Amino acid sequence: MLDPADPQLVVDSRTLHFSWLPADPDAVAALVPPGLRPRPDRQVFMNQQVVEDAAQTSGFGAYTLTCLGVALAGVDAPDGVTPGGWWTHYVTCSPRVRDYAAARGAPAVLGRTTLRVRGDVLVADTEIGGAPLIRTRARVGQTGHEIRAGHHRYFTLRDGDLVSGVYPYVSEPVSPFEIESVEFFDPVHPSYALRPENPLLIFGGCYAPRASFAHPGGLTRYPVPPPSPPATAPTPTGAPAHQVPLRRACSGLPSGS
Template identity: 80%
Template sequence: MLDPADPQLVVDSRTLHFSWLPADPDAVAALVPPGLRPRRDRQVFMNQYVVEDDSQTSGFGAYSLTYLGVALEGVNAPGGVRPGGWWTHYVTSSPLVREYAAARGAPAVLGRTSIEVRGEALVAETVADGSPLIRARARVGETGHVVHAGHNRYFTRCAGQLVSSVYPFISETVDPFEIESVEFLEPGHPVYALRPENPLLITWGFYAPRTAFAYPGGLTPYPGQQARAEARGDASPRAGAPGPQRSAVRVVDQPVRR
């Protein structure tokens, strides 16, 4: 098992990352724990990605992954543009990645994600428990000269403590890009609460044949919860967060032309 306090690097993953407004805003808001606030529009995000080869990671090996969650108010990533997010679902093909992510508080389960591109047609599918859960279709073009670089901030819970980490990324995105449909295929599955409204309203997104990103080492306790714990005289709120605790470094999130 990998040490969850160790950072991990991934390069050249094929990544479909986008966000939408949900069909059931109240159900989405109910997934956010006390101490965090969903955005007023109850925005939902999803990242489906595939890592083809062991040589693309520092320790994970080849794997695929889908995570979904709820965008948050007042806890933006460095740069102040991208909202922080609460992970509600996390599906990976790798037992090693599942153990690593679960030790960091992610709701990780085993499954698989596929991304197929034929001409301009992209189909991304997430499967868990032997059944397709989510299918996204997009129209995609070619990579150009714009690289999107920045940070995502994601929250989890470890041993009852809200924690977050900041994940840097660099994506070589395609143009044109358009999400055509997002299907949630299992009404009885908990992930169905995140399904998009009809008509579909996409708030942002991209497809990148090559994305590099890192899992930072350690986790940072959420300051609001830490202050409340100290006021009550509780034990150190850092307890239960694996590894050394590190503060986020402020770096502006913006497209970079090369």
């Protein structure tokens, strides 16, 4: 088992990362533990990722990953703009990655993620136990000269303490990029609480055929403040990056699919 105190590096992964507004904001808020606050709009994020070869990692080996969670208020990444995130689900095909992540407090379970690109259509599937859980469909273009770099901040619960880590990344996103649909298949699975509203409203994101990032070597204990007063009714903050195309939204199927 990898030592969870050791940092880990991943290079040139294929990564789809984006966020949306949920169909059930109250259910999303209920997933956030005391001491953290969801954003007023209850924004949800997801990262679907494939690492093809062991040579792309410092110790993980080849693996796939889907991490899903709730964007937080008041605990931004170092840029002061990117919201921190609370991981609610963490699905990987690798027992090594599962054990490493679980030792750092992530809710890690075994499952598989695939990313398939045909022409300008990207389909990303996440499954657990061979059963489909989540499918994303997007229109994607080619990489150009743009580089995105920065940090994400993610929270977990370890040994009863809230801890956070700051994850640096560098990626080469494609353009154009447009999410068309996000489908959650299992109403019984806890992840169903995070399903998007219909019509689907997307708040930023990208697909990068080459994305590199690091797991930090240490986690910082987060002090738990006194309970906050109840949040006001959720209201969207800012403008969404885009709404699902009309040809998809009018289909009448969940999540504009």
